[in-house]
Amino acid sequence: MNLSPFRMTLLGLSLLIPAALCAVVLFLLIYSGQAIGFNGLHFVTDINWNLGDLYDDPVTVKGIQVPSGANYGILVFIVGTLLSSFIAIIIAVPLSVGAAIFLAEAVPPRIRPVLSMLVELVAVVPSVVFGLWGIAVLIPFIGHYIAPTGNGYGLLAASIVLALMITPIIATTLLDALMQVPKENRESAFALGATHFEVVSKAMMPMVRTTLVGGIVLALGRALGETMAVLMVSGGGINILPTSLFSPISTIASFIVAQLDSAESDPTNMAVRSLAEIALVLFIITLAVNAGAKILSSGALHVRKRQH
């Protein structure tokens, strides 16, 4: 192997990113080590989160100093994260499939780039803007017209805001794939007398199905980790599992942000360590989702190659 300075520099730079990833994981593991020992499996099955009395003397449990009454259970936040993301996907998929098909099939080629750019632009709107929109428009709307209690904050609001944020991700992925469907397939379907609807649903969609799944999983990754917009509209449920679309929820990411400041005044540091452990759980969930995306989208590439 030629070890020229150029190659060495490139090698160093390319190793930097995996090294940073490893450093983050290592940090989370080491930092939350004590919390993992204290919380045990209880951590992911308990619904009660209590920082304990930070103003009293700490007590010693299992040889570890913790604030008295401290109990760290995150099942509520895991459920909140998964539920809000899945509902967001359920809302976003029909929207983005419709948008992508419209852009690929029903729009004159001249204005297609303009419209597709607009869809992509939605993806770069900062999440706090979605949150503000949620507070100013969506929550009063849900509270006034939909929610039986008159309270608009909660699972539904969080899911709708998330759905809007991930729709462009799915739509643009799908649009790219639809544009790559060979002309021959499309035209031969028309030649056989298929209607436009049949061409799309029978000749084109089956070819892009795997890409669609890959796009959905990517969007899911984004939704799972979204913090600020969710924090603003979710109602911040704690110690309570959602029972309806209007229940207050918290997601893992938004809960970490919400609790960090109070956790910092914990003299035993156990609260911050437990937050690091939650981050680890979130990391594992998103890692699993992204690994899924990688596998599915490589499958999509495989399908596309076969068509050529």
Added chain:
Amino acid sequence: MKISAKLRRSGVAALAVAAVIGTAGIAHAATTLVETGSSLLYPLFNIWVPDFSAANPGIQLTTTSTGSGAGIAQAAKGLVQIGASDAYVSDSLEKKNPTLLSIPLAISSQAINYNLPGLNDKNIKLSGPVLAAIYMGKITMWNDPKIKAMNPGVDLPDHVIIPVHRLDGSGDTFIFTQYLSASTPAWAKTLKYGTAVSWPAITGEIGAKGNTGMLSAAAANPYSVAYIGVSYANQVAKDGLGVAMLKNKAGKFVLPDADTVGAAANSVVTDTPPDERISMIFADGDNAYPIANYEYAVVNSQQPDATTAGAIRTFLSWAITSGNSMQYLSKVHFLPLPDAIKILSQTQIAKIQ
């Protein structure tokens, strides 16, 4: 105004020059102080900075709003010189960091606001035990007999109460839960107090982010009740929310204003210990408003060098003298420290070295 703007501009220019000189390696740059913490104190610091900088061009004060917890934690770690906090340093943290001082800068208070269509100008009466029961999910309806008993002649609606609480760590949660703990044994036994507590599960509750989030949640949801720092009194009035009269220790119902908050402050003056770590919540006195508190600067008494220590002393002394004039404080609805407290604060400030 114009003059202060000019001064500020010249201050920026001086800073730029100082930065250039600093990089050139000559030690004549202004001493930099960094303040972080309480979002309730942050607006006051921002009002202070231009005038303080004008009077003390050698000291550059940078302010940031993070949260009381971060203010205390970063001051303890020495990352910032001044941590702003709505709560004093706890006993357990004080044991870990015995050199941390909690120095009161001003007096703040908190209103209990509600959104009851038709009743927002009526100042309905609430008490600590009733609020505790609402936030514990034991009182769920506005026309509950306990609320009715306190408000004879008021037509309370037959509607579910929507309790709103802070989702992020907050000094407002700290003083609110202190009020509930002080007035309600059942709350004190289970939930206690803190900048974040383990809120009991209530189906219709809302967790909101920041005082602005509390405000918009209360405004958007009729039949809600929320605790909001008094700095936001103007916005609360603009949104047409109601301000509740609260039952104090003497059993009287009082509204938060200069008289009642001042009465709370005066009642704890003689009890304030030299380290000034004392709660003003649920204070004695017929006219004392039950949710008032000192706003603290948390400072490490052992600074790395004499220049920094001197700059901190200069700023804190300015804050409790010139900075305590109503010209600054009235903008955020704070009250000045009583004279006896200023003397205690001055003694603490002298310890910084």
